[in-house]
Amino acid sequence: MIDKEKVIDYWKKHAVYDMETAESLFASRRYPYCLFMCHLAVEKLLKSIIVETTSEHAPYTHNLVELATRSGASFDEEQKSLIAELNEFNIEARYPDWKRDFYARATEDFTARYLTKTKDLFLWLGR
Numbered sequence: 001m002i003d004k005e006k007v008i009d010y011w012k013k014h015a016v017y018d019m020e021t022a023e024s025l026f027a028s029r030r031y032p033y034c035l036f037m038c039h040l041a042v043e044k045l046l047k048s049i050i051v052e053t054t055s056e057h058a059p060y061t062h063n064l065v066e067l068a069t070r071s072g073a074s075f076d077e078e079q080k081s082l083i084a085e086l087n088e089f090n091i092e093a094r095y096p097d098w099k100r101d102f103y104a105r106a107t108e109d110f111t112a113r114y115l116t117k118t119k120d121l122f123l124w125l126g127r
Helices: 004-027 031-054 064-071 077-094 094-106 108-125
Strands: none
Touching: 004 031, 004 108, 031 064, 031 077, 031 094, 031 108, 064 077, 077 108
């Protein structure tokens, strides 16, 4: 049996920390890593929701689409699309072959748009 409240609190605190880190990385113009932290923040918040709804530990995955499905939350089409897009940032930020293209796409405008969308989703998930 898990200490449900303790585990939920763990995921939420780390999610907030990662969202704050994303904002800091944006301010310091570290755009690819800002996008990666957006992914991590949403991942951890989804894991907190899974623990809350199932009373079990969150699955060992970084796949946001899978986590969103397991969370039981009702996402609209725009949110589903965003989750799928953020999911790619995890892969693209980690693997050398994909990094070059990802770094080229991670401009200030591109990153600002996704940071704003992520913050909106983050607030919605944390409601």
